[in-house]
Amino acid sequence: RQDPVWKHNGARFTPSVNEEREERGRQSINSFYEGYAKYSHPEWLIKLLQKSWPKNWEEILNANNDRPPLHLRVNLSKISRDDYLKKLESLNIHAKTHATSKTAITLEKPVDISALPDFYRGFVSVQNLAAQYAVDLLELKPGLRVLDACAAPGGKTAHILENTPDLQELVAVDLIDKRLEMIQNNLTRLQLSATLICGDATKPLKWWDGKKFDRILLDAPCSGTGVIRRHPDIKILRQEKDINNNAALQFKLLEALWPLLNNDGILVYATCSVLPQENQMVIEKFLLKYNNAQEKPITVGWGHKVTHGIQIFPETSGSDGFYYAKILKLA
Known part of the structure; x- marks a missing residue:
């Protein structure tokens, strides 16, 4: 034939x-x-990583194929990290701390959350090390009004309140009602409260009360290329065209939320992506367009300094892939 x-x-x-x-x-x-x-990655993503990170692309791919570590965030308002480590050791659960975070613990071997001492009393939460950096970057202090945009599942929302319980108000917004339930469940377990709003962050006039915020955390929707080891279906579900679509949405979110920020306020932009198109290139475009936006340097002992912001690569036993940038609103 x-x-x-x-x-x-x-x-x-x-x-x-x-x-x-x-x-x-x-x-x-x-x-x-x-x-x-x-x-074990699609060719388009391999080529994109090779172009973006010629010295690091292979370690990123290798980390993506590893089993993800289990990181915990200790609620310091309830217990010290050292005391929680003692609780773990008493149950023969071995763990280590991180010099770059005062709240993070990594378990030597993952366990079910039901095995974690006082988990349901709010002493600890599951949250990757890289995600725990957001709170320090926000430069929180009592009396501030804070917006957590695209907030679900609520890990950073809770961390903000654990870190600074005497804020004026924390508003957490998410597009999907069911995802707000996840945030509320998290807060209930931790005995915390915030103002939860179901709304589209690209259209704030539909839900915003007109009172400006001193801090905004925008954990923007992205390709998830920094957390592939936790969601391996990303390799199959993501397509190359998604990256530009994501970047357009991310820029739209920045533009929509910028008027909600007070002068001298700080916006922290975050993604769990390792692709420059969704990270520093979005920030660069925003800074070029808005004269009252000024990048704040991030001086920390983690991540890789890039043109704008800090890029974290996924590490075999450490952080997931993440990106952060800080923008100050000038008067």
Whole structure:
């Protein structure tokens, strides 16, 4: 039986347009499987990482294929980190602390949350080390009004309140009602409270009360390329075209939320992406457009300094991939 690819009406060695398309399709499929066979990632993502991080792309891929570590955030309003470590050790659960975070603990071996001492009393929460950096970057202090945009599942919302319980108000917004329930469940377990709003952060005039915020945390929707080891289906579900779509949404969110920030206020932009198109390139575009936006340097002992902000790569036994930038609103 003749292979249908070679059926044509022209000269034997002059492929038709359809044949060229089929050949390109075959090459694309072969390229996908070649990349997947070696690195367990789609070829488009491998090439994008190679271009973006020529010195780091392979370690990113390797970390993505590892089993994710289990990090905890100790609620320092209830117990010290050292005392919680003692509780873990008494149950033969071995863990270590991190010099870059005063709240983080990494378990030597993951356990079910029901095995964690006083989890349901709010002494501890599950949260990756990289996500715990957000609170310090916000420069919180008593009396501030804070917005947590795109807040679900609520880990950072809770961490803000644990860190600074005497805020004027914390408003947490998310687009999906069911996801707000996750935030509320988190807060209830920790005996905390915030103003929860179901709304579209790109359209704040539909839910905003007109009172400006002193701090805004925008943990923007993204490709999730920094947390692939926790969500391996990202390798299959994400497509290259999604990246530009995400960047457009991220910029739209920044533009929509910027008027809600007080002068001298700080906006912290965060993603769990390792792709510059969703991170420093979005911030660069925003800074070029808004004269009253000024980047605040992030001087920390973690991550990799990039053109704008700080990039964290996923590490085999450490942080997930994450990105942060700080923007000050000038008067």
